[in-house]
Amino acid sequence: MSKPSILQFLMRRKPTQPGADDLKSADPERRGQGLFRVGRTRMRRGETEAALGEFDQALKLLPNYAEAVAARAESLDMLGKIDAARPEYERARKLWAGQRPGAPDRSYLFRQRGRFTFEVDSYELALLRVKTGSFPHLACGNALLAQGHPEEALKCYDRALKIKQNDPDLTALKGEALSMAGRYRQAIEAFDFALAANPKAPETLNARGIARLGLGDLDGANADWRRQLELLPAAEAAARACVALRLADYAAALPELEKAVAHEPNELYWKLYRQTALSRLGKPADSADLLPVDAHPAEAAFQKAVAAAAIDRESARAHWRETIELGPVSLVEVCAAHNELSRL
Amino acid sequence: MFSVIIYGRNDSHGYNLHKRAAISFNALAEVMTDPDDEILFVDYNTPDDHPTFPEAIADTLTEKAKKVMRIFRVRPEQHAHLKNKTHLVALESQSRNVALRRSNPKNRWILYTNTDMLLVSRNPKESLSDILGGVPDGFYQIPRFEIPEMLWEAAFDRKDPAGNLVKLRDWSVRFHLNQVVHNFMPMRYDALGDFQACLREDMFAIHGFDEDMILGWHCDSNLAARLALYRGRVDTLIDKAFGYHCDHTRVAAANNKGRKTTMNSHDRFIWNVSTPYLPNQAETWGWPDVEIEEVRLDRETSYQRFTAGLDRAIKPATVPFTNTSCEWHLFDDLTYDLPHTLPFACDQVLTYPKSTAVMLAATRPDFVSGFATAWRGMGFTGPILVPQECEGLPAGLPGVTTGHFTDLVRKTDLFVFEFGLASQKIDEPTRTGREASALDKRRLKVVEKLFREAASTEADTRPAHRRLARRFIGVNVIYNKYWPIFTDYVGANINPFCSQVLAGSPLPQPTGVKAKILKFRKRA
Numbered sequence: 001m002s003k004p005s006i007l008q009f010l011m012r013r014k015p016t017q018p019g020a021d022d023l024k025s026a027d028p029e030r031r032g033q034g035l036f037r038v039g040r041t042r043m044r045r046g047e048t049e050a051a052l053g054e055f056d057q058a059l060k061l062l063p064n065y066a067e068a069v070a071a072r073a074e075s076l077d078m079l080g081k082i083d084a085a086r087p088e089y090e091r092a093r094k095l096w097a098g099q100r101p102g103a104p105d106r107s108y109l110f111r112q113r114g115r116f117t118f119e120v121d122s123y124e125l126a127l128l129r130v131k132t133g134s135f136p137h138l139a140c141g142n143a144l145l146a147q148g149h150p151e152e153a154l155k156c157y158d159r160a161l162k163i164k165q166n167d168p169d170l171t172a173l174k175g176e177a178l179s180m181a182g183r184y185r186q187a188i189e190a191f192d193f194a195l196a197a198n199p200k201a202p203e204t205l206n207a208r209g210i211a212r213l214g215l216g217d218l219d220g221a222n223a224d225w226r227r228q229l230e231l232l233p234a235a236e237a238a239a240r241a242c243v244a245l246r247l248a249d250y251a252a253a254l255p256e257l258e259k260a261v262a263h264e265p266n267e268l269y270w271k272l273y274r275q276t277a278l279s280r281l282g283k284p285a286d287s288a289d290l291l292p293v294d295a296h297p298a299e300a301a302f303q304k305a306v307a308a309a310a311i312d313r314e315s316a317r318a319h320w321r322e323t324i325e326l327g328p329v330s331l332v333e334v335c336a337a338h339n340e341l342s343r344l
Numbered sequence: 345m346f347s348v349i350i351y352g353r354n355d356s357h358g359y360n361l362h363k364r365a366a367i368s369f370n371a372l373a374e375v376m377t378d379p380d381d382e383i384l385f386v387d388y389n390t391p392d393d394h395p396t397f398p399e400a401i402a403d404t405l406t407e408k409a410k411k412v413m414r415i416f417r418v419r420p421e422q423h424a425h426l427k428n429k430t431h432l433v434a435l436e437s438q439s440r441n442v443a444l445r446r447s448n449p450k451n452r453w454i455l456y457t458n459t460d461m462l463l464v465s466r467n468p469k470e471s472l473s474d475i476l477g478g479v480p481d482g483f484y485q486i487p488r489f490e491i492p493e494m495l496w497e498a499a500f501d502r503k504d505p506a507g508n509l510v511k512l513r514d515w516s517v518r519f520h521l522n523q524v525v526h527n528f529m530p531m532r533y534d535a536l537g538d539f540q541a542c543l544r545e546d547m548f549a550i551h552g553f554d555e556d557m558i559l560g561w562h563c564d565s566n567l568a569a570r571l572a573l574y575r576g577r578v579d580t581l582i583d584k585a586f587g588y589h590c591d592h593t594r595v596a597a598a599n600n601k602g603r604k605t606t607m608n609s610h611d612r613f614i615w616n617v618s619t620p621y622l623p624n625q626a627e628t629w630g631w632p633d634v635e636i637e638e639v640r641l642d643r644e645t646s647y648q649r650f651t652a653g654l655d656r657a658i659k660p661a662t663v664p665f666t667n668t669s670c671e672w673h674l675f676d677d678l679t680y681d682l683p684h685t686l687p688f689a690c691d692q693v694l695t696y697p698k699s700t701a702v703m704l705a706a707t708r709p710d711f712v713s714g715f716a717t718a719w720r721g722m723g724f725t726g727p728i729l730v731p732q733e734c735e736g737l738p739a740g741l742p743g744v745t746t747g748h749f750t751d752l753v754r755k756t757d758l759f760v761f762e763f764g765l766a767s768q769k770i771d772e773p774t775r776t777g778r779e780a781s782a783l784d785k786r787r788l789k790v791v792e793k794l795f796r797e798a799a800s801t802e803a804d805t806r807p808a809h810r811r812l813a814r815r816f817i818g819v820n821v822i823y824n825k826y827w828p829i830f831t832d833y834v835g836a837n838i839n840p841f842c843s844q845v846l847a848g849s850p851l852p853q854p855t856g857v858k859a860k861i862l863k864f865r866k867r868a
Contacts, residue, residue, distance in 0.1 A: 073583065129528075142573065142576065
């Protein structure tokens with residue numbers, strides 16, 4: 001067997017079959033996803049009624065499982081139960097749309113919404129035939145990383161990089177996984193490599209800034225974000241606003257936030273951030289509590305710091321410290337809190 | 345709400361293109377209900393002397409289709425830099441990007457499909473605008489179903505899109521047309537390029553279609569791979585609409601050579617895509633700095649321009665018919681009926697860009713003034729360049745520039761050479777055996793000399809911005825002594841005598857002594 005053939009043989013993967021462990025798991029997330037995959041397999045076999053049963057069970061465990069709702073809708077549709085299917089399709093779309101996407105200045109993969117079980121399942125199937133393509137590995141990696149599984153995502157990216165060696169885009173994604181896993185030094189190496197190939201990649205600059213901050217290098221982080229701000233096109237107001245907020249540069253953030261609010265009037269965070277910027281610039285701001293109910297505790301702490309900044313400097317300092325302690329280093333508020341503290 | 349982006353050219357891409365395209369254009373317009381909705385058709389690389397494809401079939405389009413359609417005409421000259429890199433005459437990525445760049449910014453959605461598709465909402469009361477207006481941001485596909493050729497060709501009425509959609513709903517059940525063909529992710533369905541709906545802002549963020557894909561096929565799959573990365577998912581609108589494709593496999597299209605078909609690489613453009621973005625074309629996709637002509641079917645049409653020009657230049661006939669003759673004994677008679685000939689001369693130039701500069705070397709003053717009047721009336725803004733070597737022509741006409749031939753030849757985009765008798769009056773009978781006067785001969789000799797020089801040196805005198813040969817139009821060059829002269833230098837078709845006009849590109853001229861002798865002997 002030639003070397004490439006051996007490599008392909010070793011990398012050959014079996015189709016996704018939910019292990020018995022998944023179906024017996026006490027973790028509803030794991031069990032629900034296992035049931036979904038069984039349902040999908042049954043759908044493909046033409047056992048539509050049986051598939052419906054699996055999706056129903058999955059939804060009992062995970063009522064907001066959009067993929068299962070969509071698959072259930074399609075199964076009903078295939079059985080001719082169109083009236084029952086229609087609201088289910090709508091429900092799935094609403095569930096996906098209701099999930100909060102990641103910050104728009106970060107890698108595209110953090111802006112994705114969903115559990116991606118359907119996608120991972122499909123890519124796993126593609127890998128049965130597509131032996132020389134890095135794309136399914138990369139897509140699986142992205143799905144895993146978006147769900148917060150950096151170590152598993154890393155394995156996918158490494159498999160992709162074996163096929164498409166030294167690819168700067170894949171390397172940047174690997175850097176994201178390393179960064180999420182807290183391996184900042186390795187992450188920075190990966191981002192350096194990617195940026196050497198494409199120095200004008202705003203998302204990679206953002207990621208390196210976060211990794212640098214993870215290592216405590218605030219100046220290095222700010223330099224990357226400033227460069228990112230230079231590169232981002234004017235049309236990407238929300239992304240520009242987030243970068244400016246990371247820098248705690250509220251004067252730069254405010255006009256971008258005005259545009260973002262105009263573009264997405266239903267997005268609560270742009271209104272909250274506009275209020276934040278106005279407040280930090282000493283301008284009159286709406287006093288309404290705009291913090292979403294499901295906000296991260298670090299975001300709540302940051303807003304407390306903003307409220308205290310004008311009247312009680314020590315309290316603000318304490319809340320900024322609290323923000324940093326509570327939130328991941330990638331959070332806009334955590335980055336901003338670092339910059340606020342550095343100026344006190 | 346949405347901009348539909350499709351492309352093509354005025355050629356014969358597969359079987360009965362005209363019918364399926366008309367069916368499709370009308371059906372797409374039929375499912376639009378938002379005032380901002382638009383069909384963007386990129387007419388790519390249609391020869392300059394042809395109208396765009398939608399213009400050619402405009403009589404078969406509904407008023408609504410004509411109203412919502414914007415045609416972006418990409419000229420052969422604009423494609424010339426890619427000509428040697430591909431075997432194809434129409435490029436999908438470039439076309440779709442040209443339209444995307446120029447799409448209505450008010451529209452949230454871009455819908456990529458093709459000129460043989462009918463989109464049928466499952467709820468007959470819902471338009472596609474309603475559907476897209478009601479779904480969240482995302483990247484959506486629908487499955488494509490095939491319509492047997494016999495059905496669409498025999499039973500569809502081009503101008504009855506609503507009736508066609510009703511028929512489709514019936515056939516889909518009676519003839520079991522609705523078979524969903526699933527595909528590997530990220531393609532989700534087979535033939536995905538016939539319905540990909542995505543956000544306009546997403547398309548700008550990922551820099552459009554990949555313009556390195558110039559060998560045909562898989563542009564849709566590449567887009568799906570990149571949008572699947574960008575959005576994470578490929579969503580379906582299978583609950584909202586079905587797509588039906590007018591099958592056209594009786595005759596293979598030019599880009600279909602069976603197993604020998606040249607294609608863009610699967611591996612490179614699908615299975616090894618590693619980013620949604622195309623940073624190398626971030627600033628250039630869709631040719632933002634290139635002026636692309638926009639043509640409309642509901643206003644300032646070619647017919648309106650043609651008649652506007654000619655109505656200014658000539659008066660209606662006052663007799664039922666006039667006479668001329670192509671009998672051989674009249675070979676040397678160079679008289680011709682100007683009001684009859686001018687429409688055929690104008691017909692040759694109408695499809696060129698309005699900014700075209702045209703060189704007009706002529707003998708008859710009334711031809712020059714008539715042509716100049718018609719030229720302006722047809723909406724041309726480019727100058728008419730008249731060599732000062734041509735004597736006896738009217739001076740000071742609006743839009744006419746006079747100068748040395750050697751200067752003007754480097755500025756012109758198009759040539760018109762007219763071979764008439766300078767002394768002919770407008771009311772003289774034609775082809776009755778009239779002989780040329782000494783003055784006529786002198787003027788004709790000048791025009792002939794300039795013609796030979798222009799045609800034989802065309803490549804050397806071409807303006808720097810042009811890569812393709814310029815077209816030559818000969819007026820009064822059929823069945824007279826200028827017929828062989830004109831066709832020695834210009835590759836013209838055989839035209840009816842009645843039109844009086846020939847046109848074509850310059851033929852390669854012999855360069856070596858032997859070739860020149862052979863040409864001379866052949867001519868002799």
